[in-house]
Amino acid sequence: MAIQSIFIVSDNYAVLPEFCAGAKKLADSVTAVVFGDEAAAKEHISCGADKIIFCPVSEEGAPEDYAAPIAALVKEQQKAMVMVNNSIRGRCLAGKLSVYLDTAVLGSVNDLSVENDALFCHRVVYGGTAQRKESFTAPYGVITISAGIFEAPAETSGNAEVLPIAGEPSQPIRRISRNEKKEGAVNLVAAKRIIDVGRGLAAEEDLEMCRNLAKVLDAEVGCSRPVAENNKWMPKACYMGITGVQVKPELIVVLGVSGQVQHIGGINKSKVIVAINKDKAAPIFKNADFGLVGDMYKIVPSLIEKLS
Amino acid sequence: MKIIACCKIVPNEEEITILPDRTLNTAEASLKISQYDLNALESGKVLAAESGGSMAALSIGSSSFLENSKIRKDVLSRGADELNLVIDDAHSFSDSLQTAKAIAAALKAIGSYDVVLCGAGSSDLYLQETGIQVGTLLNLPVVNNVTGIKAASEHTLEVERTLEEEVEVLEVPLPAVLSVSSEINVPSVPSMREIMKAGKKPVNLLSIDEELAPSASIAEQLAPQQQERRQETIEGDNEEAVNALAAFLRKEGF
Numbered sequence: 001m002a003i004q005s006i007f008i009v010s011d012n013y014a015v016l017p018e019f020c021a022g023a024k025k026l027a028d029s030v031t032a033v034v035f036g037d038e039a040a041a042k043e044h045i046s047c048g049a050d051k052i053i054f055c056p057v058s059e060e061g062a063p064e065d066y067a068a069p070i071a072a073l074v075k076e077q078q079k080a081m082v083m084v085n086n087s088i089r090g091r092c093l094a095g096k097l098s099v100y101l102d103t104a105v106l107g108s109v110n111d112l113s114v115e116n117d118a119l120f121c122h123r124v125v126y127g128g129t130a131q132r133k134e135s136f137t138a139p140y141g142v143i144t145i146s147a148g149i150f151e152a153p154a155e156t157s158g159n160a161e162v163l164p165i166a167g168e169p170s171q172p173i174r175r176i177s178r179n180e181k182k183e184g185a186v187n188l189v190a191a192k193r194i195i196d197v198g199r200g201l202a203a204e205e206d207l208e209m210c211r212n213l214a215k216v217l218d219a220e221v222g223c224s225r226p227v228a229e230n231n232k233w234m235p236k237a238c239y240m241g242i243t244g245v246q247v248k249p250e251l252i253v254v255l256g257v258s259g260q261v262q263h264i265g266g267i268n269k270s271k272v273i274v275a276i277n278k279d280k281a282a283p284i285f286k287n288a289d290f291g292l293v294g295d296m297y298k299i300v301p302s303l304i305e306k307l308s
Numbered sequence: 309m310k311i312i313a314c315c316k317i318v319p320n321e322e323e324i325t326i327l328p329d330r331t332l333n334t335a336e337a338s339l340k341i342s343q344y345d346l347n348a349l350e351s352g353k354v355l356a357a358e359s360g361g362s363m364a365a366l367s368i369g370s371s372s373f374l375e376n377s378k379i380r381k382d383v384l385s386r387g388a389d390e391l392n393l394v395i396d397d398a399h400s401f402s403d404s405l406q407t408a409k410a411i412a413a414a415l416k417a418i419g420s421y422d423v424v425l426c427g428a429g430s431s432d433l434y435l436q437e438t439g440i441q442v443g444t445l446l447n448l449p450v451v452n453n454v455t456g457i458k459a460a461s462e463h464t465l466e467v468e469r470t471l472e473e474e475v476e477v478l479e480v481p482l483p484a485v486l487s488v489s490s491e492i493n494v495p496s497v498p499s500m501r502e503i504m505k506a507g508k509k510p511v512n513l514l515s516i517d518e519e520l521a522p523s524a525s526i527a528e529q530l531a532p533q534q535q536e537r538r539q540e541t542i543e544g545d546n547e548e549a550v551n552a553l554a555a556f557l558r559k560e561g562f
């Protein structure tokens with residue numbers, strides 16, 4: 001196979017079956033490194049990995065504290081790939097591992113291919129303007145990858161050997177408190193119709209108008225990154241784009257979104273794109289099937305009336 | 309507190325053109341400060357003011373980017389007292405570890421600092437790793453996705469970090485490296501006075517002597533195949549225009 005050894009490092013057990021199935025196609029041996037106690041690791045014995053190494057993170061500790069022991073484990077192999085779950089903690093682990101293994105991180109990889117026994121990582125650069133294909137030249141490589149890139153197996157089987165990590169965590173940072181964050185979830189990926197709201201929306205209350213349009217069209221509501229991140233008017237899981245959700249509905253109605261490349265990268269697989277924007281020169285119109293140059297505050301209420 | 313904000317100069321991605329063979333032409337794109345590094349500069353400006361400290365900016369890149377006086381002034385109009393530059397035409401910095409090694413070497417050359425701030429990820433490569441790598445190379449505490457920073461004492465910060473499903477508050481001993489989330493603030497627009505003052509602030513050229521071998525190589529970089537769109541556009545938000553839209557939706561079967 002292209003690679004001898006792949007180490008999957010994940011702060012989320014749920015991705016293991018998919019990542020293991022993907023890794024098995026590329027490497028002879030697959031080791032999953034997980035965070036939690038032995039009992040939790042044993043529950044995932046049939047995830048598809050040959051070995052599961054668990055890092056027993058304490059109540060005060062964090063997965064990131066185990067970067068050095070994980071790097072030492074990887075270094076037992078002369079060459080290896082480390083595949084890290086693309087979460088915030090995962091990215092922190094990936095960065096630390098890359099330094100200890102003296103190699104680059106190729107982040108948010110969206111495809112892996114093998115040519116002449118070499119592994120190539122594919123990822124988006126310049127905000128979606130191009131797809132870059134890269135390979136590691138160092139003995140080790142670290143990538144971050146999200147769920148949904150490989151095909152998840154219908155059922156899992158296997159009987160992994162479960163072992164504790166060797167070495168101690170290092171904990172330079174003390175946690176003062178932690179609080180669960182509660183945000184609603186929507187499934188935009190599966191939505192057939194979407195209303196896409198941008199910063200053209202003047203006030204949070206006006207989301208009601210967009211929701212009403214969604215109702216008459218039987219659509220879900222999503223948004224651009226600043227609407228979620230800066231205005232905090234919608235959960236972060238609702239923003240579309242290359243760094244957000246990538247959708248492929250039959251219809252998307254884009255309201256008050258300028259249409260920067262990063263946003264387009266998330267919606268350009270839609271079948272029909274309708275854009276409403278008051279700026280005639282907004283790039284969204286180049287990416288739309290049908291566009292209205294005008295004020296969404298005039299158009300949307302009148303459209304709701306006509307469609308009801 | 310002595311703060312250093314790292315910022316990358318990048319070609320404006322909106323002005324990158326695609327050639328017929330689907331390769332990119334960045335030569336005509338104007339330069340800008342990587343969008344999310346503006347959040348790092350803003351955080352540094354606020355923290356420097358609150359702690360009675362100072363902020364310096366640090367940027368590494370090629371001469372065609374960093375010798376541009378307009379962009380230097382732009383950085384200096386956003387709260388930095390001085391700008392440190394490592395001008396390097398020998399490396400491509402397409403690999404985040406290479407960049408991180410250069411930043412770490414530059415920080416060693418600068419000598420003393422309390423807080424190093426980085427943006428969430430650069431506008432061009434968006435790896436979201438450089439800050440973590442810099443801190444790890446220097447053996448300093450690192451935190452990513454920081455959404456709040458408060459000085460707790462002279463030697464510690466209280467840092468809020470927002471994860472996917474929880475928010476943690478951390479006590480971070482200094483010196484430390486923080487990557488701020490793009491949610492942390494809305495960068496302010498430089499005032500006329502700040503722009504005027506920017507031209508008079510010092511720019512220091514640093515030289516670093518560090519092995520910067522890349523560990524990945526680029527095989528190919530191509531624009532994705534463009535989806536054809538009909539681009540039927542109507543100007544107006546009157547009854548007639550809305551009727552045309554409703555008719556379009558009906559015709560398409562919605």
Ligand SMILES: Cc1cc2nc3c(=O)[nH]c(=O)nc-3n(C[C@H](O)[C@H](O)[C@H](O)COP(=O)(O)OP(=O)(O)OC[C@H]3O[C@@H](n4cnc5c(N)ncnc54)[C@H](O)[C@@H]3O)c2cc1C
Nearest residue numbers: 198199200224225241242243244256257258262278279296
């Ligand atoms: C590394 C990186 C990654 C990014 N990833 C993403 C991503 O995944 N997703 C994403 O969305 N963004 C992303 N961005 C941000 C992106 O570059 C843009 O800043 C963002 O998409 C702009 O959002 P917007 O179109 O809602 O706002 P704006 O660009 O401010 O556009 C608002 C639009 O509303 C119009 N408007 C205003 N009032 C009205 C009205 N009354 N009626 C009609 N139209 C009106 C204006 O003409 C304007 O065109 C990323 C940026 C970077 C640097």
